Amino acid sequence: MPRFQLNPLTRRKIRRFRSIRRGWWSLVIFTFMMVAALAAELWVNDRALVVRYQENFYFPTYGAPLPGTTFGLDYAYETDYRDLSRRFAAAGEGNWVLMPPVPYGPYSTDLRDDLFPPFAPDWHQRHFFGTDTVGRDVLARLVYGFRIAIFFSLGLLVVNYAIGVSLGCAMGYFGGRFDLFFQRLIEIWSNVPFLYVIIIISSIAVPNFWILVLIMAIFGWIGITWTMRTVTYKERERDYVLAARVLGASHGRIILRHILPNTVAVIVTYAPFSVSSGIVALTSLDYLGFGLPPPTPSWGELLAQGWTYMSAWWIVASVVGAMVVTLVAVTFIGEAVREALDPKLYTTYE
């Protein structure tokens, strides 16, 4: 069985990356956050993890909703598991419900008689970060909002880089009129105030996740294209490319097998910063009310609520805290990656 072997250079880069403690731990934390967000249904949810009812086990977390009648309740809509848990406990017939640690979903409103949201953080009610102005759990909305934001910015990254890398490479490699034409196009395009355009578009038609990714990608590919063009230009003139050409390699082969692998360092270095700018862009659009349609959980929407209800400090504190942690983590990862990939590592200037 052939062992997967990493290039010794790459291994050195990874070692180098791991030795930058700040970046390494940021990556660990960030990965943990991603995994936690992916598995959000298991720990932040208003559906129970396990229900034991009349000798049967139910696992309602994933799948179609179970109507209340399943558990002998008198309604046909989805079971309210928090309520069910209380009923089972009161009845004491050996039935039980195991709720996730945060027993609220991103959409479920926890309204009470004679009290009005926003509710302050409350350990007993398991609103660890309090509720927003509609009575929805802030932590639940943060987690699900994070999941959307991070996948949004990863999606945006993929689309942007797909366009930017291919176009930038082509511009740098082929040069000439092709390059000139796209240079002018980019110059014109980059002068369009993109936030306004997005606001105009999304005020006419409410965008869904993918449409928003596409709209933002329309303006987002410019930066990486510019960089890739420059890098490719430089690589194109290197001897190994000329050698490949002399050997009769096709354009495709030269670009894909020779130039691209040598520019990967640039792409990888830029990626974390693009992720954080993607998160910021989505958050600001949501803050302004032009992002994903309500009631999609979103950090920007929480931020807007926090500004309107300054006295409910837990809203603004949670979302600002979460943003700081995420953005700092991503930035640290980015810095560490850049340092790890820096070819001038052992160069010293006297």
Next chain:
Amino acid sequence: MKNGAVMPINPKSTKDPDFKAILIFFLIALSLLITACDGDPSADPDRRAETETAKVAASPARRPRQTLPEGIVWQTNDTDPVFASPEAVRGGTLHEALLSFPLTFRTVGPDSNSSFRSAILDNQLGLVGIHPNTEKIIPELASHWAFDDDRRTMYFKLDKRARWSDGHPVTADDFAYTLDFMRSEHIVAPWYNDYYSREIERVIIYDDHTLAVVAARPVPDLHLRIAIAPTPEHFYGQLGDDFVMAYNWKIVPNTGAYQISDFEKGRRVRFKRKANWWAEDRRYFKHRFNVDTVVFTVVRDFNLMWEYFKKRRLDTFALNLPAYWHVKSKTDVIEKGYVERIWFFNDTQQSAQGLWLNLDREIFADRRVRYAFAHAMNIEKVIDQVLRGDFYRLEHGFMGYGDYSNPDIRARRFDLGKVEALMTDAGWQRGTDGIWARGDQRFAVEVTYSLEEHTARLVVLREEARKAGIELELRRLDATAAYKKVLEKKHDVAWMGWSTSLRPQYWEHFHSANAHKPQTNNITNTDDPQMDRLIDAYRNSLDAGQRAALSRQIQEKIHEIGAFVPTFMVPYVRQAYWRWWCLPDPAGTRHTGDLFDPFSSATGGLFWYDAERRTETEAAMKGDHGFGPVTRIDDTYKMPSLR
């Protein structure tokens, strides 16, 4: 929405000299910057308003005088109760806020339809007004009036003392000129061109102070239609193509108590009370319009207005939203009683707010499905748990119209059992996700709305509707985009309200003449022959009693069709005001919508400023001792059905 306005009453200079130096430096730098950028009109210093003298027109050709017909029975009204307080005193400055600066001071033509227009129009009196409590006719510019038997002509005798703000007397010619003006193509206002051509036939002049206005056809409530306002002919003269540009920032002479004295574009507008206003001793104007100056300052954010208000830069603030009344009010200035609050119930026409179903959508073609939709809307829960029980359930679209409202209609309440029965009856079944389905159709509808503040309400409705097996997809659009979408009938369900008028208007909203075509107000596409007959009868009837009966019948029919799910009404105003503002008792009138409206000729200007209380309050604030919170509840005019 009006909220008090602005400007530091006491710009407190900071004691810290370093800070001051920095501030001055900063200001100098800023002013250099501004000079460098020039050309910005908002940077102009306060410009004195170019007022009345702007244009003295060539005196127009005298219009022909006719002979007054015999046998006119003149009427007036000097017996209805007054509603201002004799304790009111003159003086003070009221600071109010504007969310944006008006694009023009014109009241007709492009860009003129801003919320600020009412501040200008309210100072332009009409021939007669409506008593805000009895709804009877009261004098404004005309002291006497009479009806002709043809039911489309009204005669008016002008108050001989009526004056324009530039001193010219108001004459019958000014009313004849209103027609010339409003019909002119130079004003670029097709709606007014059309209205003043089709609804009002002519103005007949008998002498300088006697005239008649003739409507195009006999109409019910004739006085509402033809009590037109005069237009100063001596100011406008002959209109030209340049009207729209030339009059953007001109201050037009008016007949009300206040006139714009100066303004700074983008920042503020100041109104001053006229020194010897001609109507100040008239029965229904006495003890009103008491403040000397009203300043509107631009504050571009609602939250910021609230902060400005707490800092005394605005005098009043609307607390209608529950969050402001219950949560944000728990603030120092209110707890200590420097700012007082009032909850004033009125009994006025309620906006038809709710969910408007588009009947052209296949899903809503079945009446049972519409009824089920109504029964799936848990409005009561929203009222109790989101709106703190402060709002009231709107039972149908036309409440508060007196005799014209049907008190027997009750909106459909949240009822899962009824939804179940209706949907099953219509042949639908619950899908695996709990949502009703029939064939490949799923009961998921899009709700179009525009106000961010309404998200909280809709989120709760959505959660409750899921229980009933209906999925609401919320679509918040920018106000203009939402309005356009709805008027083009591209919505499934529109979440919106309509403005009100003195009598219910049905033709626009429910007549088939307006169904299935874009840009009409029949956003439900209601198309029902029986409804058409009722509406036609209502529009053609001249008999008040019959009209009221028809109106009630139409409301029943609307309820039966079920394309409108009424939601909330707010039959009151809640406001906060600094302690030195005084209100009469009762604080307003049956139709008051803003207790601190400075200008409205019907309900405005009842409050006054008490300098002594101000000194007292400011001393208390300095010494940091309070008066205790004051919340006044005035239910003199509370709707009988809510008691």
